Each structure stands twice: as structure tokens, then as C-alpha cells.
Amino acid sequence: MKLSFLEINALHKLLNKVKFDERLDPSELNHFAASPYISSALRKVRTAYLNSPEIKSYSNTDADDQLPFQIRNTHSVDGISQRLTSLQIKEKEWIRSRTMLEKNEYVIALLAPYEPTHELREALLAKLELI
Numbered sequence: 001m002k003l004s005f006l007e008i009n010a011l012h013k014l015l016n017k018v019k020f021d022e023r024l025d026p027s028e029l030n031h032f033a034a035s036p037y038i039s040s041a042l043r044k045v046r047t048a049y050l051n052s053p054e055i056k057s058y059s060n061t062d063a064d065d066q067l068p069f070q071i072r073n074t075h076s077v078d079g080i081s082q083r084l085t086s087l088q089i090k091e092k093e094w095i096r097s098r099t100m101l102e103k104n105e106y107v108i109a110l111l112a113p114y115e116p117t118h119e120l121r122e123a124l125l126a127k128l129e130l131i
Contacts, residue, residue, distance in 0.1 A: 001048040003041055010037035026086040033083060034109050043113030080110055081127050092131050103128050 003011070014032045018024065032038050049055060087095070098106065107124045108116065116124070 001044050003044060004037075006037045007041035007044075010035050011041050014038060026083065027088050027091070030083050030087060030091070033080075034106065036109060036112075039109060039112035046113055080124060084127055084131060087131070095128055095131050100125075 010032070017028065017032075084095075095103065095106070103125060104121070107121055107128070110124070111120070
């Protein structure tokens with residue numbers, strides 16, 4: 001697996017923020033959550049993880065933390081909805097100024113590298129319309 005400098009830089013900033021900041025600022029975490037570099041790095045890490053011989057050897061009886069992450073519609077909508085409501089005014093204005101196509105791309109970026117279901121995408125788009 002090879003990460004670009006921009007992906008490594010984004011991961012470095014995110015991991016340092018999570019590990020060393022006294023308080024995690026939701027607006028800063030939102031920035032990372034929507035970052036194309038974080039999404040790209042996560043996509044590469046997820047692919048390597050799912051293709052590793054170790055993950056293929058886990059049985060269904062192993063602990064949950066050893067199984068691949070699965071996106072769940074209700075948790076995803078709730079978590080991202082909370083993030084969206086805590087956006088700063090400038091970020092909300094940016095979202096309001098986007099076309100529907102751009103908002104759709106934004107929702108996809110928020111969930112990347114996971115492919116949102118049609119229902120999840122529609123639910124998040126509806127939340128964006130309320131901003």
C-alpha cells in the first residue's frame with residue numbers, strides 16, 4: 001500500500017489531533033471527516049485490511065473489534081447529523097451555496113470510502129437542505 005504525501009500529511013495531522021489535543025473541536029474533526037485525503041487514505045487502508053491474510057482467518061465467533069467496520073444507516077445519519085448541526089456559520093453558508101449535485105458529492109465524501117445506500121444518501125441530503 002502506498003500513500004501520497006498529502007494523504008500521509010492529513011493522517012499525521014488527524015492522529016496528532018486525536019492523540020494530543022485536550023479537547024477535540026467538532027469543527028476541526030468535521031474538516032478531517034470531509035477531507036478527500038483522509039477518504040483516499042482510508043480507502044487504501046481498508047482495501048489492505050480486507051485483503052490481509054489475518055482478517056480472512058477470523059471466524060464469526062471472534063471479538064467484534066477484530067471484524068471489519070460496517071457502516072450502519074441509523075448510526076451514520078445520527079453521527080453526521082450531529083456534525084452538520086455543529087458546523088460554523090461559514091461552513092453552513094458554503095453548504096447552502098452548493099448545487100444539489102455538489103451536495104450529493106459532499107455526502108459521498110463524508111461517507112467515503114463506504115458506499116452509502118440510496119436511503120442513507122437521501123436522508124443526509126435532506127439534513128443538508130435544513131441547514
